[in-house]
Structures are given as C-alpha cells and as structure tokens.
Amino acid sequence: MPEGHSVHRIARQFDRNFVGRTVTASSPQGRFAEGAHVLTGRAVTAVRAVGKQMFLEFDDDLWLRVHLGMYGAWDFAGEIVVDPTIASANGRMGQTNQRGTALDVPILDAAGENSLTSIGAPRRARVHVRMSEQTTGLADDGDSWPPAVVGQVRLRLLTDVTCADLRGPTACELQTPDEVAATIAKLGPDPLVDDVSEGEELFVAVVRRKPTPVGQLLMDQTVVSGIGNVYRAELLFRARQNPHTPGRNVPDEVLRHLWRDWFYLLAIGVETGQMMTMDDLDPDAYRAAMASRDDRHWVYHRAGLPCRVCGTTIVVEEMAARKLYWCPYCQR
Incomplete structure (x- = not known):
C-alpha cells in the first residue's frame, strides 16, 4: 500500500507540473467519465497532501480527492520538471529512478517503489519521459503524443506537455471546499x-x-x-x-x-x-x-x-x- 511519503511526493509532482496549467481530463476506464467531463478545460490551482490522501484544486473552488488505497498509483509521462526540494538517495536532485538522464548512475529499486514516472503501488509503467529543468537528455520511445492508454486508467489528466494517469484508487471523487474540509477534519x-x-x-x-x-x-x-x-x-x-x-x-x-x-x-x-x-x-x-x-x-x-x-x-x-x-x- 502506498504510504504517506508517496502521496506527498505525488503532490509535489503535481505542484511542479500541473498547478497553473489547464487540463484535459478523460476516464479511459469509464468509471469517472462524468467527473472527467467537469474537470476538462479547468486550470489546476493548488494541491494538498494529507496522510494517504491528495486533493487537487481546480477553478471555481472545485476539488478532486484521490485516495490510492492498496493498489492505486499515478503514472506520469511527457515533460516532467523535477521538484528541486526532492533529492535522490545518492545526492542528485529529483528521484532516484530517473531514465534518460546524463547524471551519475542512479540507485535503482527493483521493486519499483522509487520511480519518477510511477508513484504509488509498485508497478512497471509503460510510459515515456522527457525530463526537464534539473535533468538532461531524452527518454522518448517514439510513441505519439499523448501516450497510448495502458491498462485500466480511472483518470487521465493532460496538459500540453505532461500526462498523469491514475490507476486502481480506492477513491476518486469531486468535492466542494466544505467537503474537503470535512474529509481532512476526520x-x-x-x-x-x-x-x-x-x-x-x-x-x-x-x-x-x-x-x-x-x-x-x-x-x-x-x-x-x-x-x-x-x-x-x-x-x-x-x-x-x-x-x-x-x-x-x-x-x-x-x-x-x-x-x-x-x-x-x-x-x-x-x-x-x-x-x-x-x-x-x-x-x-x-x-x-x-x-x-x-x-x-x-x-x-x-x-x-x-x-x-x-x-x-x-x-x-x-x-x-x-x-x-x-x-x-x-x-x-
């Protein structure tokens, strides 16, 4: 099960790559189709992580609540700007399983726990990544943009350059500010x-x-x-x-x-x-x-x-x- 550290890392990933940007949302799996329709065309304005839950704020005081539960994970693709406050295990900026960098050899976690492109329940994500800012080099496998949907994606959030796919969450729902406050209060x-x-x-x-x-x-x-x-x-x-x-x-x-x-x-x-x-x-x-x-x-x-x-x-x-x-x- 993803624990609190993973959710805080996910929130930082969204803060660097989605806050201030307008998204196109979809639910390839179909289970969040109505919510995705409401989110499409809105800008992400803030992100919060509390414990094992993350809250994304959009225009007009609309919030997305995500609880990864036992099996949930976010997979990121495209251009990913690394949060400079997150260092790797061997002192590099960014996360330790970086593909396509020109930096020193990373420490790889074979279980998939520590990946720039997939955070949550360990998995091997079939995504391609183009690093930005703190990183150099390309890891583009030639796929068209946006990347093809792989597996059961509950929610896809897409900017012009970055894609985030949510798989297997326990909760994925829209909330009002009062509902967010009530959730956090518990x-x-x-x-x-x-x-x-x-x-x-x-x-x-x-x-x-x-x-x-x-x-x-x-x-x-x-x-x-x-x-x-x-x-x-x-x-x-x-x-x-x-x-x-x-x-x-x-x-x-x-x-x-x-x-x-x-x-x-x-x-x-x-x-x-x-x-x-x-x-x-x-x-x-x-x-x-x-x-x-x-x-x-x-x-x-x-x-x-x-x-x-x-x-x-x-x-x-x-x-x-x-x-x-x-x-x-x-x-x-």
Whole structure:
C-alpha cells in the first residue's frame, strides 16, 4: 500500500507540473467519465497532501480527492520538471529512478517503489519521459503524443506537455471546499502538514485514551495520518515497543518518540522516495538498501529471519487484517 511519503511526493509532482496549467481530463476506464467531463478545460490551482490522501484544486473552488488505497498509483509521462526540494538517495536532485538522464548512475529499486514516472503501488509503467529543468537528455520511445492508454486508467489528466494517469484508487471523487474540509477534519495529524508540536500533543492525547493495541492505533488514519504497514512495523521496532500494548498503557515518552520518529522517517521517505528505516549504514550498505527493500528495514518482511539486533526470529501475525512483523525479544 502506498504510504504517506508517496502521496506527498505525488503532490509535489503535481505542484511542479500541473498547478497553473489547464487540463484535459478523460476516464479511459469509464468509471469517472462524468467527473472527467467537469474537470476538462479547468486550470489546476493548488494541491494538498494529507496522510494517504491528495486533493487537487481546480477553478471555481472545485476539488478532486484521490485516495490510492492498496493498489492505486499515478503514472506520469511527457515533460516532467523535477521538484528541486526532492533529492535522490545518492545526492542528485529529483528521484532516484530517473531514465534518460546524463547524471551519475542512479540507485535503482527493483521493486519499483522509487520511480519518477510511477508513484504509488509498485508497478512497471509503460510510459515515456522527457525530463526537464534539473535533468538532461531524452527518454522518448517514439510513441505519439499523448501516450497510448495502458491498462485500466480511472483518470487521465493532460496538459500540453505532461500526462498523469491514475490507476486502481480506492477513491476518486469531486468535492466542494466544505467537503474537503470535512474529509481532512476526520484525519489524524500529519507532521508535514500540521504544526509538529501541536500534532505531537494531539497524537499523544488520543493514543493515551485508547484501550486499543498501539500497533493497531498507528494504522488508524483518524489517530495519525500516513502510516501504513511498513512504517508501522519499523516505528514500533525502533521504539522497542510491543505492538500489543494498549495505547493508554504506552509511556508518554515512547509515544513522543514514535511521533518524532515518524516525522523523521517521513521526511526521508519524501526526499528519497523509499521507506528507509535503518540508520548509520556505511556507503555500500546504504546503496544496497536503496536498491533493495530487503536491506532497508529492521523487521518488515523478515518473518523467520534473525533480528538484526538480537538474533531472535522475527515473527509475523495478523493485526486488524494486516500483517504485523516484530521481534518478540527486542519488543517484549
């Protein structure tokens, strides 16, 4: 499932390449045909990301709400201007899986998590890209413009030079400003959106009232925004916190550590495009981790393998219908 860092990266992609531009919208799949008709001819005026949801504002106070859910992703094609605030894992501007650049050899993620052209659920997108501004070179495969539709595209947004295709979202709907405000009001704090200190106090206060296991609360988007299965497992391990402890029994200092660590890891995810959760790696180990998520995490997806700290076998179980990975010794 795409987690909060992906949605913030998508929002930055739209900010650089769509805000201020008029779009032509279509729904090749047909499931958003009426909404696409309403959007056609309107200019994108703003973009917001909160947790796992993104909101695109258009002329006349019309908003598009997109929740990628488990399988959603945005695929970008055409000229893509790289956000200069996003650096790659090896220090380059832009994202780490750049095709057609004349820069140093990128760190590639074989799982598809970190791609300039496809952000969301990992996939290999059949698109062509012409980089702009911070990048040089062409990766145009000769296809006509706009590119051919591939797969089940719920929504295509097209400017004169850039195309964005949305596939597999849980939600894709038009909203009024009041509806957007109501949607956001239901979400827990996002450390990249809300005041960090105020968000910390709200997070701690809410969790300390709950009898629900903290491992479940971290996945509750009304408690804290953006955390998914990977970050949940890694945050709890980094805090050495048992995931089954009721929220109200978790020490205040541990909850504050979880919030501050989420802010720290989320910023890394937005910058690199990858859920890097291990610290203090030497350059070779860091490069390996950026290339393969198996080398990037402490416990996630490591069931049956020894804990990287104590050697105890990592276990996996279900919590709220999602797989939970943890170390029974380090997190006892």
